[in-house]
Amino acid sequence: xxxxxxxxxxxxxxxxxxxxxxxxxxxxxxxxxxxxxxxxxxxxxxxxxxxxxxxxxxxxxxxxxxxxxxxxxxxxxxxxxxxxxxxxxxxxxxxxxxxxxxxxxxxxxxxxxxxxxxxxxxxxxxxxxxxxxxxxxxxxxxxxxxxxxxxxxxxxxxxxxxxxxxxxxxxxxxxxxxxxxxxxxxxxxxxxxxxxxxxxxxxxxxxxxxxxxxxxxxxxxxxxxxxxxxxxxxxxxxxxxxxxxxxxxxxxxxxxxxxxxxxxxxxxxxxxxxxxxxxxxxxxxxxxxxxxxxxxxxxxxxxx
DNA sequence: CCGTTTAGCGAGGTTACCTCA
DNA sequence: CATGAGGTAACCTCGCTAAAC
Numbered sequence: 157x158x159x160x161x162x163x164x165x166x167x168x169x170x171x172x173x174x175x176x177x178x179x180x181x182x183x184x185x186x187x188x189x190x191x192x193x194x195x196x197x198x199x200x201x202x203x204x205x206x207x208x209x210x211x212x213x214x215x216x217x218x219x220x221x222x223x224x225x226x227x228x229x230x231x232x233x234x235x236x237x238x239x240x241x242x243x244x245x246x247x248x249x250x251x252x253x254x255x256x257x258x259x260x261x262x263x264x265x266x267x268x269x270x271x272x273x274x275x276x277x278x279x280x281x282x283x284x285x286x287x288x289x290x291x292x293x294x295x296x297x298x299x300x301x302x303x304x305x306x307x308x309x310x311x312x313x314x315x316x317x318x319x320x321x322x323x324x325x326x327x328x329x330x331x332x333x334x335x336x337x338x339x340x341x342x343x344x345x346x347x348x349x350x351x352x353x354x355x356x357x358x359x360x361x362x363x364x365x366x367x368x369x370x371x372x373x374x375x376x377x378x379x380x381x382x383x384x385x386x387x388x389x390x391x392x393x394x395x396x397x398x399x400x401x402x403x404x405x406x407x408x409x410x411x412x413x414x415x416x417x418x419x420x421x422x423x424x425x426x427x428x429x430x431x432x433x434x435x436x437x438x439x440x441x442x443x444x445x446x447x448x449x450x451x452x453x454x455x456x457x458x459x460x
Numbered sequence: 461c462c463g464t465t466t467a468g469c470g471a472g473g474t475t476a477c478c479t480c481a
Numbered sequence: 482c483a484t485g486a487g488g489t490a491a492c493c494t495c496g497c498t499a500a501a502c
Contacts, residue, residue, distance in 0.1 A: 227490085245469090267490075268470095270489065274488090464502085465500100466500085466501080467499090467500085468498090469498085470497085471497105472493100474491100474493075474494100475492075476490090478489085479487090479488085480486090480487090
């Protein structure tokens with residue numbers, strides 16, 4: 157099962173050292189041949205069967221292992237087209253492609269393997285960018301809300317003080333003592349107290365999170381200006397045009413779809429955002445209250 | 461049926477070659 | 482010309498699966 161390294165196979169050793177010939181003849185340095193690679197690539201690859209082969213002019217002329225060659229643009233184009241159709245390669249399609257392209261089936265298989273790896277790398281980069289911009293937007297919203305809150309609180313205090321002064325004046329005009337309040341004056345106190353309390357209190361979980369009105373407290377309103385979307389079901393914080401991001405709730409990807417799908421799906425789904433931030437019908441209903449309490453306890457959500 | 465062997469494939473990681481700035 | 486970086490073909494290892502025995 158192990159790869160059969162022939163003496164003159166220039167494949168690397170376990171530590172990446174080259175097996176060089178005759179003191180490291182540069183001619184054969186790294187000459188990983190694309191010739192004679194048998195399907196499967198784990199059986200013997202017929203490079204030089206004996207040292208004598210190397211000394212023959214004919215071999216040099218005709219059988220010198222090819223240096224690694226880039227595929228031609230035409231070959232790459234056809235492979236790309238095929239990859240677009242399906243990023244996995246069935247044996248039949250592999251043979252067909254190899255025949256069309258004049259390549260070894262093994263080369264086609266290797267190209268698809270590498271292509272999937274490249275696709276995955278790019279996809280991860282795209283996902284990272286998306287997540288970062290979402291995070292930045294949310295952070296900006298959060299900062300903005302904190303400022304608003306600060307401003308409103310100052311206003312409440314200021315207006316309350318003015319009202320109290322007016323009440324004192326009214327009481328004086330009626331000849332009442334300062335500790336005696338004019339009729340209805342306690343209403344002002346109650347109102348201002350309630351207002352400040354509202355500014356102090358952390359928002360209810362159902363206000364912060366996606367709700368029936370279609371959005372979180374953060375994302376509602378200004379969030380929309382940043383292209384952020386919490387849709388009516390609260391499934392995703394990703395923009396609507398984000399291609400095929402899996403629903404966060406129950407968004408467990410199938411085995412077949414393990415992030416390497418050709419569908420352009422994100423690698424991130426249920427691991428990115430806490431599940432409790434998304435509605436999930438009955439489960440959400442059952443845990444809503446508890447989750448809200450935990451949120452309030454754990455998050456420094458309402459910071460002055 | 462059940463365990464073992466074999467072969468193929470995919471993911472993840474690595475190496476070495478090639479190209480280009 | 483030398484060199485370092487980036488892209489990529491080819492490879493290795495490991496795990497999994499299915500077919501054959």
